[in-house]
Amino acid sequence: MTDARLRRGRGSLAFCFFVQGVTFALLVTRIPAVQDRYGISNALLPAFLAAVPVLAGAGSVATGRLVRRVAPGTVLRWAQPVVLLALMGVGAGDRLWHIGVALGVFGLAVGALDASMNMLGVGLQRAYGRSIMLGFHAAYSLGGIVGASLAWVGAHWDLALLVSYLPVVAVLLPAALAGSRWYVDGERGPEPAEHAGVSRALLPLCLVMTFAYIGDSTVSNWSAKYLTDVLGSSEELATVPYNAYMVTTLLGRAVGDAGVRRLGAVAVVRCGAVLAASGFGAVVVAPGAWAGVAGFTVLGLGLSVLVPQTFAAARGDEEVARLNVFNYVGFLIGSPLVGALGDAWGYRGAMVVPLVLVLVTLRYARSFGVERYRYGGGHERPHTVDVG
Numbered sequence: 001m002t003d004a005r006l007r008r009g010r011g012s013l014a015f016c017f018f019v020q021g022v023t024f025a026l027l028v029t030r031i032p033a034v035q036d037r038y039g040i041s042n043a044l045l046p047a048f049l050a051a052v053p054v055l056a057g058a059g060s061v062a063t064g065r066l067v068r069r070v071a072p073g074t075v076l077r078w079a080q081p082v083v084l085l086a087l088m089g090v091g092a093g094d095r096l097w098h099i100g101v102a103l104g105v106f107g108l109a110v111g112a113l114d115a116s117m118n119m120l121g122v123g124l125q126r127a128y129g130r131s132i133m134l135g136f137h138a139a140y141s142l143g144g145i146v147g148a149s150l151a152w153v154g155a156h157w158d159l160a161l162l163v164s165y166l167p168v169v170a171v172l173l174p175a176a177l178a179g180s181r182w183y184v185d186g187e188r189g190p191e192p193a194e195h196a197g198v199s200r201a202l203l204p205l206c207l208v209m210t211f212a213y214i215g216d217s218t219v220s221n222w223s224a225k226y227l228t229d230v231l232g233s234s235e236e237l238a239t240v241p242y243n244a245y246m247v248t249t250l251l252g253r254a255v256g257d258a259g260v261r262r263l264g265a266v267a268v269v270r271c272g273a274v275l276a277a278s279g280f281g282a283v284v285v286a287p288g289a290w291a292g293v294a295g296f297t298v299l300g301l302g303l304s305v306l307v308p309q310t311f312a313a314a315r316g317d318e319e320v321a322r323l324n325v326f327n328y329v330g331f332l333i334g335s336p337l338v339g340a341l342g343d344a345w346g347y348r349g350a351m352v353v354p355l356v357l358v359l360v361t362l363r364y365a366r367s368f369g370v371e372r373y374r375y376g377g378g379h380e381r382p383h384t385v386d387v388g
Helices: 003-028 031-038 045-066 072-092 096-128 133-156 161-182 203-230 240-263 265-285 289-303 306-312 317-345 347-368
Strands: none
Touching: 003 031, 003 072, 003 096, 003 133, 003 161, 031 045, 031 096, 031 161, 045 072, 045 096, 045 317, 072 096, 072 161, 096 133, 096 306, 096 317, 133 161, 133 240, 133 306, 203 240, 203 265, 203 289, 203 306, 203 317, 203 347, 240 265, 240 289, 240 306, 265 289, 265 306, 265 347, 289 306, 306 317, 306 347, 317 347
């Protein structure tokens, strides 16, 4: 495999991660507008929102089986346009069944997309022989920031959903299709033995993935409420923590690959877990709003490395697909868990739970070691090519 082909594959896949970050942010940050457009009641909204990660999990499992016969790059090439068109469908409909179909297609396609793009990322990392996985997730974080900013513009100018989504899809869909011609199905690791469930060896990584997404969903769903209700901030200041979290997530991922190359995957995962726990701890004891903002900011640096490293530790495409399911499990558990505990204990007490779960990651850090993740810390490196 030539250096030029690997570089093109890396660039096109990074763009794919960026596009998905934009797309997902455009959907989740306009949920109030979606609810208003379709007249979805507050009682019914959680069912619609829960359906997306459930169907995404099903799409991820199906992709794990599909890639036994079809290359992940082929799955990704067609999944991303379907996700973008489903986003358009969300903005174009006007009846309840329209949004049901659009979100259903979005969920199934996003599961296939998430699984296949991470499969390609892990395969390319093997071909490079060094850590590059965090860079792909940095592109996703950058896309999330861009998408959230575009959503803010749409909300600020009171644009209809279709008007807000159409120009974005019109630009990104042909660009994604053009970029997909350079996808590289890199070196594929050995697949696990045939079985329906999660192997004992894979379970620690599944738990880390779940805990990381519980932490992430806690920030995205509860940071604003925590600042206003617990720390007494203004509504304007309450928008700052999630934005700061997104920025530090991007920064952590942008420098994370260099950390893995220098220190190894185990050390990076441990540092990330300690930083994330410190951030939650600062939030729990924060005396005021700006101290809470600082805690959520540190959280972004800590959590940023856990998900990419978990995917990078997978030994084959089917393991990537299985791990991806626990992304959605964490997302489904995190928000209602913190909400229920907040009502029962108060939100300071509720924040202790993701803090403890992130700390449990330290126990499983060795699962990211050389026996699974062959390229961390410079040990047992396979034959590599000299690529930039």
